[in-house]
Amino acid sequence: MRKNLAYIFAFISWSAVTMQYWIMLEASPLSWGAATIRFFSFFTILTNTLLALYFSSQIHGDLHNRGKIWKKSGTLTAITVYILVVGLVYQVVLRSIWDPQGMARVTDELLHTLNPLLALIFWWLFEDKKAVEWKQVPYWLIYPLGYFVYTVIHGQISGFYPYPFVDLNTISVGQLGINFLVLAVVFMAISGLLVWVGKKSSMRQT
Template identity: 30%
Template sequence: MIDTIRSAKTKRLAIAALAVVGWVALMLRYLILVTVVSPELVSPEVLVRYVSFFAVQVNFLAALVLTAFAFKAGRDEWLVHPFVRSAIAVYAAAVLAIYLPALPALLALSGVQFWADLLLRYLMPSGYLLFWLFLVRKAGLRWYDPLLWLIYPLFYLAFVVIRGKMSGFYPYPFIDVGALGYSRALLNAGGIMVICVGLGALAVLIGRLSAK
C-alpha cells in the first residue's frame, strides 16, 4: 500500500515538473516575440499573434491538463476526461509532424530562442505523448472521435485565414493565403486535416487495444 502511494506521488511530481516545463516554454516564447521578433508592435497585437500559433495553443492545453492531473484527484472533470486528454495528444502529435521538417533549422539557433523552440515544438509535445501513452485512462474512446477532434483545428484554421486576410499576418507559411493563394493554402490545410484524422484514428486504436 505504501509503495502504491509513493508510486502515485512520484508520478504526480513528474507530471507536475513536465507542466512547469510547459509553462516556462510558453513564457519564453512570449518574451521572445515581444522583445526580439516583434518589438515594434503594440501589446494587444503581440498577444493576438502569440496565441495565433497552433503550437502555443496546444502547449497551453497540454500544460493545463498536466497541471490538472498533478493537482486534481477527481476523475470526472472535463480536464481529465480521456476524450479531452486524447484530443490534445493528437494535436501534440500534429505539432511534431508539422515541425519535424524544421528541426535542422532549429539546431542552427542558439540561446533562449533555441531552448524556447525546442521545449515548445518538440520536448513538450513528446512529453505529453508519453504521458498520454503510459498514464492516461483511454477506455471509452469511439471510432468517430477523430472527427470530433477535428472541430478545433478547423476553427483554428478559419480564425487564422480570416484574421490573416484582415491583418496580413499568417503564423505559418503553408497557410499564407497572400503568398500562396486560396487554392494552394486550402490544399495545404486539407493535408493537415487528413494527418489529424489519421493520428486520431491511431489514438483510438491504441486506446481500444490498451483497454483490452
C-alpha cells in the same frame, strides 16, 4: 506518480510558453497588445498552452474535480494528437526554414520536440484508453478547424499569417484548400493511430 509527473510536465510546458512569450516581446516592434495577439495566433503556442493547462489540472484536485472536460476520456488523447501534429509539422515542414539561436533554440525544442514527447508519455501511462471511442475522432477536428478559420480571417484583416502553408499573401486559395485537406488527413491519421494503439494495449491488459 500521476501527480508528480503532472507537476514536472506542467512546469516544463509553462516554462516553454513563458520563455517564448518573453523572447517574442523582446524582439517584436509591436505594442504589447498587438504582440500578445500575434503570439497567440500560433497553433504551436495555443496547443502548448492547452497541454500546460491539462497537466496543471492533474496537479490540483479541486480544479480537476470542477473541470469535467479534464476528466473526460478522450480529452488527453485529443490534446496528444494536437501536440504531436505540432511536432510533426515542425520537424517535416518548418525546421528547415527556421534556425533560432541561444535560448530561442532551447525554447523551440521544448515547444516542438520535448512537450510532444511528454504528452505521449502521459497519454500512454494515464489515459483510459479502453473508454476512448472511434466516434470521438471527428469531434477532435473542431479545434484545428476553428483555428484554421480564425487564421484565415485574421490574416485577411491584419495581413499576418503565422505559417507559410496558410499564407494567402504567397499561396492561392486552391493551395490553401489542399494544405487544409492534407493537415486534416494528418490529424485524422494520428487520431486513428492513437485510438487503435490504445484499444490494442487495453485488450492485452484484460
